[in-house]
Amino acid sequence: TGEVSRFYVNQGGPQAGTIGFYVEDTNNRWGTLISVPADQEVDPDNLQGAWRDWTCDCDFADLDDDGFTDLFHSAYGPNIDGSDDSRIFINDTTGVFDELWPWCFGVQGSTMDIRTHTIDLDLVDLDADFDIDVTMSSRNSQGRIYMNNLYNGLSASAFNDISQFALVAQGIVSSATANYEGEFGDVDGDGDFDVWFKNWNGNTDRIMRNDGFTAGSGVQFSQQNNWIKNDPNNDENEVDFVDFDGDGDLDSFVANFSGTNHLYVSPQGELPTGNPGGLTTLDGETADVDNDGDQDLAVANDANQQNYLYRNSLGIPDTHAPTFHAVTNQADKANGSSTVIHAAVRDNTSYYVVQFYDVKLVYTVNGGSPVSVDMFAQGSMQFRGVIPAQTDATVAYHVEATDLAG
Structure with missing residues (x-):
């Protein structure tokens, strides 16, 4: 059974x-x-x-x-x-x-x-x-x-x-x-x-x-x-x-x-x-x-x-920063709903290591102070963040990814 x-x-x-x-x-x-x-x-x-x-x-x-x-x-x-x-x-x-x-x-x-x-x-x-x-x-x-x-x-x-x-x-x-x-x-x-x-x-x-x-x-x-x-x-x-x-x-x-x-x-x-x-x-x-x-x-x-x-005895530190294969390109949208942003990260390691990276969604509303949000690791080196609903606002955003080497 x-x-x-x-x-x-x-x-x-x-x-x-x-x-x-x-x-x-x-x-x-x-x-x-x-x-x-x-x-x-x-x-x-x-x-x-x-x-x-x-x-x-x-x-x-x-x-x-x-x-x-x-x-x-x-x-x-x-x-x-x-x-x-x-x-x-x-x-x-x-x-x-x-x-x-x-x-x-x-x-x-x-x-x-x-x-x-x-x-x-x-x-x-x-x-x-x-x-x-x-x-x-x-x-x-x-x-x-x-x-x-x-x-x-x-x-x-x-x-x-x-x-x-x-x-x-x-x-x-x-x-x-x-x-x-x-x-x-x-x-x-x-x-x-x-x-x-x-x-x-x-x-x-x-x-x-x-x-x-x-x-x-x-x-x-x-x-x-x-x-x-x-x-x-x-x-x-x-x-x-x-x-x-x-x-x-x-x-x-x-x-x-x-x-x-x-x-x-x-x-x-x-x-x-x-x-x-x-x-x-x-x-x-x-x-x-x-x-x-x-x-x-x-x-x-x-x-x-x-x-x-x-233990790796070569002693060669990782100097290769993560890159982005794709990030959500959000067009103008109606008021009243939150916006999901995805980021597909790539790096020189296995996918399960990338899941522990520090990936942040950074956005501004009407040119104000930046707000940084931790993105959720979805699997497949992919991360998800949410910008809260806005009304008649101009929102700018980008994504930052930091690997375990910093």
Whole structure:
């Protein structure tokens, strides 16, 4: 029957406890259930609350652009048979997550597929329209792309499965044997997000270049077979982008199931990390743990093996400031309503590091003193701020982003 996905609430902030200490709050966080079968619900008579499933990855992002974090809950099914639905849960603004169902349809005569063998997903704005889309790996079937229809909409559905147009019609077909993960980043420096898929053609990794949005169809990709040099063609599990050498472009760390982990240096090729061989590495995460300005690496290993923290010894501080791929260009508008401003930030690091940046919306009304507002991290390196409603006023604004190096 699967296992219950659980919520643990940080006791800092409004909880008035000690920050960094967590208390399980599962029963109070799962809200209304719509599509979950009764035999997977913990309390099937209430149509709400905790439920059981088979999942390896769930991600948070503001999917409906209301300033609150929502949840995309992937599934791979019992024995990774791809028989269970992935689901979306919308934050009701109090931290309770209600199921959105149905959430997806197909386009261009294709059918949607939300039953996959998903081990990893990413929530990412692929077309720079300030709503957050979905890329999904699938271990034993075709990877998927779901486009958010909040802006640049393709239909009245919340999302559309555009995998046929975005991938298959462009000749991007997975061998469906071991595609455990995909990771997004601006690999080619053009501002939009490309996707690195693990084990896409057998054990060979591929990077899919984002070729932009087509009205009525969605985003399309092209497979770049020469962007990854010296791929060892091993069964690898995960990839993270990191500028470990401080030159401003994205390098990457690749976690190997059983063997040597590798660093890929942009634009040169791959280097072994020097970690002990034979580890079962499932994940690596990057952060400046010693506050010396460069990115370090934590490696998580399976099978009761020791985990490792690798300190970056190059000592090259980050001197590359964040940039903006897009910022809301607000035209004149009627009185009486607030104005939402979005900012899509780019920098030489992983998306989850950017979420901790200090991003501020600064505005003036009729030339008065500047007002600075903290912007909310929505996911996908995107931030949201609100200018309050004004009457017969001239409003000027800009956005400032400061990375962790200051």
